[in-house]
Amino acid sequence: MKRWFQDRLGRSGDSPTRALEGAVIGDLDGPTAIVDRYGRIGAIDGGWWVEWGVGAADRWRVAHDEVAVRQSRVADAPVYETWMRVPSGDVVQRVASANDGLGRVLVLDFENLSADAVAVAVAGRVAGTATVSGDPDAVVLDGIEWIRGERPAGGVTAVVGDPWPVVVAGPDTARVEAAGDEAAGALVLALPHRQRVQVHVLLEGDFPVRSVTPDDISSGWRTLTAGALSIEVPDADLGEAWDRILPDLIVHAGSDDPRVAAEAAVALDVAGLHDEADRARATVVAAAESGALSGADAVAGLRALASRDLLAGRESGLAELAGALVAVAGSALDAETLHQVARALEAAAPDAAADARSAAERVSGRFSLSSPTAEAASRVLALVVDAPDAAAIDLLPEVPEAWLGQPVDVRSCGTVNGRVSFSVRWHGARPAVLWERLGGSDAVELRCPGLDPEWSSLERSGEALLAERPPRG
Numbered sequence: 001m002k003r004w005f006q007d008r009l010g011r012s013g014d015s016p017t018r019a020l021e022g023a024v025i026g027d028l029d030g031p032t033a034i035v036d037r038y039g040r041i042g043a044i045d046g047g048w049w050v051e052w053g054v055g056a057a058d059r060w061r062v063a064h065d066e067v068a069v070r071q072s073r074v075a076d077a078p079v080y081e082t083w084m085r086v087p088s089g090d091v092v093q094r095v096a097s098a099n100d101g102l103g104r105v106l107v108l109d110f111e112n113l114s115a116d117a118v119a120v121a122v123a124g125r126v127a128g129t130a131t132v133s134g135d136p137d138a139v140v141l142d143g144i145e146w147i148r149g150e151r152p153a154g155g156v157t158a159v160v161g162d163p164w165p166v167v168v169a170g171p172d173t174a175r176v177e178a179a180g181d182e183a184a185g186a187l188v189l190a191l192p193h194r195q196r197v198q199v200h201v202l203l204e205g206d207f208p209v210r211s212v213t214p215d216d217i218s219s220g221w222r223t224l225t226a227g228a229l230s231i232e233v234p235d236a237d238l239g240e241a242w243d244r245i246l247p248d249l250i251v252h253a254g255s256d257d258p259r260v261a262a263e264a265a266v267a268l269d270v271a272g273l274h275d276e277a278d279r280a281r282a283t284v285v286a287a288a289e290s291g292a293l294s295g296a297d298a299v300a301g302l303r304a305l306a307s308r309d310l311l312a313g314r315e316s317g318l319a320e321l322a323g324a325l326v327a328v329a330g331s332a333l334d335a336e337t338l339h340q341v342a343r344a345l346e347a348a349a350p351d352a353a354a355d356a357r358s359a360a361e362r363v364s365g366r367f368s369l370s371s372p373t374a375e376a377a378s379r380v381l382a383l384v385v386d387a388p389d390a391a392a393i394d395l396l397p398e399v400p401e402a403w404l405g406q407p408v409d410v411r412s413c414g415t416v417n418g419r420v421s422f423s424v425r426w427h428g429a430r431p432a433v434l435w436e437r438l439g440g441s442d443a444v445e446l447r448c449p450g451l452d453p454e455w456s457s458l459e460r461s462g463e464a465l466l467a468e469r470p471p472r473g
Helices: 004-012 164-169 214-225 236-253 258-271 274-289 295-312 318-332 335-345 350-360 372-384
Strands: 023-027 030-035 048-055 060-062 069-073 080-086 089-099 103-112 118-126 129-135 138-141 144-149 155-160 176-181 183-191 196-205 230-232 385-389 392-395 408-415 418-427 430-438 445-448 452-457 461-465
Touching (some): 023 236, 030 089, 030 103, 048 164, 060 164, 089 214, 103 214, 118 129, 118 164, 118 196, 183 196, 230 236, 236 258, 258 372, 258 408, 274 295, 274 318, 318 350, 335 350, 372 408, 392 418, 430 445, 452 461
Parallel strands (some): 155 176
Antiparallel strands (some): 048 060, 048 118, 089 103, 129 138, 138 144, 155 183, 418 430, 430 461
């Protein structure tokens, strides 16, 4: 596949200058772009960015210069919609990453919910030196089609610098070209009342043959995560956060950064998405084989490989790679990681497991997550299930006061002792816990210290009425 737009800066020697701040979107092959709160989309490395604006009857509105812009996430997927207010309603921009196996594009879908016809402009801008040309069919960057509308545009522009004055003044309908630092090109498309129009931004390979909508893409993400760990707790924000974190972890599993990928792999194993986690581990192994891992990367890689053995129940190759990864990790190693490695190696390589336990006695420090997404996942998971050792699982290790008297449902949470599901229901001041555990040893103690520190069970499934715990208020 052509990765021209993805690696343009690395080959040209230009330095990124315009990286946006916002949410990462992507697909199963990894992150593709950043979407800011105005609906601007930018390359991860800042090499290019795409802006949008709407021409209404009274004036042009450029999204990132407007106050009346609001944004939301679509159905918890890495799909975002940005609403811009115009005199008779709203124009909505939705953006997602699409990948049909032959090419990757950003799909920008515009819907006119106002009572009047408008014009929509999409402007692509480049950091560094480039040649931008265009005609009503597409904006072309250094000879390759970059931005294409689903129908011919009513206007096109190519300039060096800010394209919006030319867009507002009325762009040309003939072929245009500009070359220099921060070259830009824009397409302007008519958007009648209550209609939609799509614009594609090429990232890699070729433009798709079949068009998909951001709604289609969002539906695909829901299908992908349908059987994964689900968390329903009294804190609605926390439950919703997990629903958003899960697709983001899948995106990060495709990251080119081995540490980000490795950290995503562990959380995805907990969620039961082992195939997605394996994509991340492939990145770690490839980086290890090429000698491209830092010490911190190697530690994260050890944890990701151990996770495959302990949580996915699949052979990871840790026994073959552990020695090399430990050597690269060096002083970055921590005791917790070494204990995980020892546990994973116990059956296949007991001598290596013993070495790992011995090394754990000589190191200090703690493992720190570098990815905000993995860190957020860790915080959520720590509230619902903990497996402190090979002999116990703690449900609800700590229960916030606000949760007392409220139902809790956790489905298919992965631990080193199998996958566990449980619910909490209340009978007056007494909580009842219902549980089921699949896999792992028979001799595992189930506990619920946040609700009743005295209760435990060795049964794989069952229900129990716990000690009285007066609900809040």
